[in-house]
Amino acid sequence: MNSSNPSPARTVRLEARDGRLTGPTAGLASGFVQVNLVILPEAQANGFLRFCQANPKPCPLIAVSEPGQRSCEVLAKELDIARDVPAYCVYRHGELAATPVDVSDLWQDDLVTFALGCSFSFEHALVQGGVAVRHIDEGRNVPMFKTSIPLQTAGGFSGQTVVSMRPFLATEAIRAIQITTRYPQAHGAPVHFGDPAQIGISDLMKPDYGDPVSVHADETPVFWACGVTPQQVLMDAGVPFAITHSPGHMLVTDIPESQVALL
Template sequence: MTSDTPLDARSSPRAVRLAARKGELTGPTSGLASGFVQVNLVILPEAEANGFLRFCQANPKPCPLIAVSEPGQRECSVLGADLDIARDVPAYRLYRHGKTSGTLESVANEWRDDLVTFALGCSFTFEHALVQAGLRVRHIDEQRNVPMFNTTIPLSSAGGFGGNLVVSMRPFLAADAIRAIQITTRFPQVHGSPVHLGDPALIGISDIHSPDYGDTVSVGDDELPVFWACGVTPQQVLMDAGVEFAITHSPGHMLVTDIPDSGLALF
């Protein structure tokens, strides 16, 4: 980020979006604009959208739907005012024929009138609640992107899409892990409770210090790795399906919305 005014937890969602739009914010959004919902993006041609919608409905843990746009729309009033889906994410990924063809700061030049945007809940949202409860979130403390891993946990196939779950990991002491489970269970629209804790090998992760996406963080000998369903899951699913064209956020680089996270809490 090159802005003279650093963004932090107190920044407004609009300030974060504008910084991304201007190219001043190019890094991960974890810890920014605390108290507001961050979303993963999956952008597909309308011909693929109905199938992907069925996939999301069959897999609400990794793909919790917050909003779906009309074809061609770059704004979405449900997510926020003065919002441009094609420019307000710090980094995007572009896919052609199931392969990543590059990371871009803007996808305005790639935009098409048939593109449908899916906004999916992101676990960065519940991190505000964890911090408020006095829990330390390791990747925020270490100013890194959250570590994310491919797993052997199968997804429910639907709409021509399928594959295995991707998870994000945050380490905690045992007592703090219990508290984290209690807190995140309140937020099912941003992945909710963890899917696993403890031995990573049980879900197909061979090395906790070698994530498939994001950054490595320190994990103490007395800490439990806790794993949540991750919004990077659809990116792997898109590649497995060999989709002709798609756009997503780059892992860890989210769209920050105007939706208060308190509005998603169950209790």
């Protein structure tokens, strides 16, 4: 793709790089894979890789960079990982220290980037399949919740799964499950639907991350494993330093969604 006539995915990245886009990326660059980012010093990267391998549902690995690289050809050409995300989170010793829109000044030669699949990637398929997505329709960030669903301990990391929620009528929920099952690299099928209390969620109007959305009396909440899970795990582990995307503010890649779908 000629950089003078960029693809929709590259347009989103350039807008983030220039500071014109600082909001969530849900519904943007339809047809292209979006990814969660976890950026760690090489000293912690090995353990985190084992954790991802042990927990592929919340942490589906798309790509891993070489230490110090701010580019990754697997994800996109002319990519700058430190500037092409609308908003980042910086963690120090398990605490959220900052939420910048550019982390160039924090970059280190030993940083390893993990790109993890994101449920935003299957939302285009849902809409194409005639299933409306509530947070897109309402112009909000997807609601995300901490749960009681345990993760597999590995690499020095442990904790509970974070989920994203989308409400549907019963017939729509069945269709959504059918569609998302085809996208294992974007969290795949839901991990739960129905009563949120069964997975430790007390109030759908009070998400731990993102924004609340309307849930009507005749609708069923459906929950998918979420790429914010690693952020909670990093905080629980008290890692000295880490950078991630801000919840809902993804890196949009040049990878077509069709490439990660099971046909």
